[in-house]
Amino acid sequence: MKGSRTRQSILERAVDLASVEGLEGLTIGRLAEELGMSKSGLFAHFGSKEELQLATVEMAAERYIREIFTPALQQPRGFPRLMAICESWLSYIRRGVFPGGCFFAAASFEFDSRPGPVQDRVRKLMDDWIGALERAIRMAKDEGHLRPDVDPSQLAFELNALFFGANFSFYLRNDEEAITRARKAVESRLAALRA
Amino acid sequence: MKGSRTRQSILERAVDLASVEGLEGLTIGRLAEELGMSKSGLFAHFGSKEELQLATVEMAAERYIREIFTPALQQPRGFPRLMAICESWLSYIRRGVFPGGCFFAAASFEFDSRPGPVQDRVRKLMDDWIGALERAIRMAKDEGHLRPDVDPSQLAFELNALFFGANFSFYLRNDEEAITRARKAVESRLAALRA
DNA sequence: ACGATTTACGAACGTTCGTGCTATTTTGAC
DNA sequence: GTCAAAATAGCACGAACGTTCGTAAATCGT
Numbered sequence: 001m002k003g004s005r006t007r008q009s010i011l012e013r014a015v016d017l018a019s020v021e022g023l024e025g026l027t028i029g030r031l032a033e034e035l036g037m038s039k040s041g042l043f044a045h046f047g048s049k050e051e052l053q054l055a056t057v058e059m060a061a062e063r064y065i066r067e068i069f070t071p072a073l074q075q076p077r078g079f080p081r082l083m084a085i086c087e088s089w090l091s092y093i094r095r096g097v098f099p100g101g102c103f104f105a106a107a108s109f110e111f112d113s114r115p116g117p118v119q120d121r122v123r124k125l126m127d128d129w130i131g132a133l134e135r136a137i138r139m140a141k142d143e144g145h146l147r148p149d150v151d152p153s154q155l156a157f158e159l160n161a162l163f164f165g166a167n168f169s170f171y172l173r174n175d176e177e178a179i180t181r182a183r184k185a186v187e188s189r190l191a192a193l194r195a
Numbered sequence: 196m197k198g199s200r201t202r203q204s205i206l207e208r209a210v211d212l213a214s215v216e217g218l219e220g221l222t223i224g225r226l227a228e229e230l231g232m233s234k235s236g237l238f239a240h241f242g243s244k245e246e247l248q249l250a251t252v253e254m255a256a257e258r259y260i261r262e263i264f265t266p267a268l269q270q271p272r273g274f275p276r277l278m279a280i281c282e283s284w285l286s287y288i289r290r291g292v293f294p295g296g297c298f299f300a301a302a303s304f305e306f307d308s309r310p311g312p313v314q315d316r317v318r319k320l321m322d323d324w325i326g327a328l329e330r331a332i333r334m335a336k337d338e339g340h341l342r343p344d345v346d347p348s349q350l351a352f353e354l355n356a357l358f359f360g361a362n363f364s365f366y367l368r369n370d371e372e373a374i375t376r377a378r379k380a381v382e383s384r385l386a387a388l389r390a
Numbered sequence: 391a392c393g394a395t396t397t398a399c400g401a402a403c404g405t406t407c408g409t410g411c412t413a414t415t416t417t418g419a420c
Numbered sequence: 421g422t423c424a425a426a427a428t429a430g431c432a433c434g435a436a437c438g439t440t441c442g443t444a445a446a447t448c449g450t
Contacts, residue, residue: 110304
């Protein structure tokens with residue numbers, strides 16, 4: 001089907017646009033113009049703006065997983081894989097995988113007080129992401145790489161905070177050292193918890 | 196002058212509205228309606244939407260300083276004041292000083308890729324905030340409360356990241372433990388750096 | 391190659407956006 | 421109480437918003 005191919009390319013562009021303008025700032029007219037197609041033609045693929053937003057979030061999640069998880073899964077479970085996830089995250093920021101910075105950091109702060117289906121989906125995906133981080137931490141404990149008294153939820157919270165902090169410093173403050181600082185913080189935190 | 200009183204109350208409401216809907220989602224019509232006044236009457240106070248946004252950012256900065264810095268300045272410089280800033284920040288999230296979560300965390304992520312006067316102002320204020328954090332850390336070093344090898348920029352980066360992480364977990368994920376987790380992370384990080 | 395179906399377009403809808411004007415009302419100094 | 425000045429309202433504008441609909445064009449199974 002040609003429709004699904006078109007849909008994919010619409011969504012790729014929508015993700016990039018939304019990472020800059022926000023999911024609410026994402027506009028059907030603007031998106032159609034950038035793709036050289038008509039508003040109504042584009043609209044027909046989704047039926048409503050909210051459906052477009054939801055599909056955009058889904059597409060962004062695919063990119064997120066592809067860029068951060070898939071490469072890290074090559075590493076053996078335990079400390080190496082946990083470290084690989086952290087490195088993937090920082091590299092994902094440095095490389096500008098989303099032109100406006102981390103899509104989900106932006107969406108999290110945009111929708112943290114806007115109830116509705118989009119918030120629900122973003123929250124679910126962020127829960128999944130934190131859950132995956134916790135799982136990687138738990139594996140590192142099971143492998144005997146981290147001290148047995150490490151609290152996975154606590155450490156996942158801290159690592160995620162450092163990632164978001166890196167995104168903030170890098171994109172808003174143009175702090176080239178942001179990634180270095182985040183890496184240093186991650187490394188010294190993890191070093192302190194090694195078995 | 197009555198005008199300036201009206202202006203203040205417009206901006207108080209604008210800050211609350213923008214913390215939920217974002218600075219772009221802040222709309223003159225909506226704001227006028229909530230205040231029971233006409234669009235054009237409100238508009239005349241600012242002359243453009245961008246000026247309204249800038250004035251809103253300024254008003255939010257006042258509230259931020261009042262809620263976080265002013266109380267912390269009561270504490271003696273050094274470790275107590277640094278700790279007081281951290282506690283103020285977490286309490287500021289828990290109390291919901293801005294109904295949509297930290298205004299500046301939201302604005303930072305909304306404008307990190309939107310060049311213009313608003314971005315410039317937000318960036319400047321965030322630079323000031325990080326700078327103030329660094330100053331408090333430097334004082335704690337000078338007082339001999341923190342180890343002399345502490346890097347103020349690095350520590351300020353880490354503390355700020357934990358604050359934003361707390362905001363994220365508290366408002367989007369409805370994680371009641373977010374504040375506890377952030378406090379724990381702050382305390383253990385600072386404990387490790389005490390002289 | 392044909393016919394059915396999918397996909398895309400163009401025009402228009404009502405609404406809201408930010409922004410000008412011109413009145414009218416309200417305010418504050420004398 | 422008067423009067424200039426300041427503040428607010430009313431109305432209209434062009435543009436953009438999301439959405440609907442009828443129709444043309446492209447695609448695909450056969």
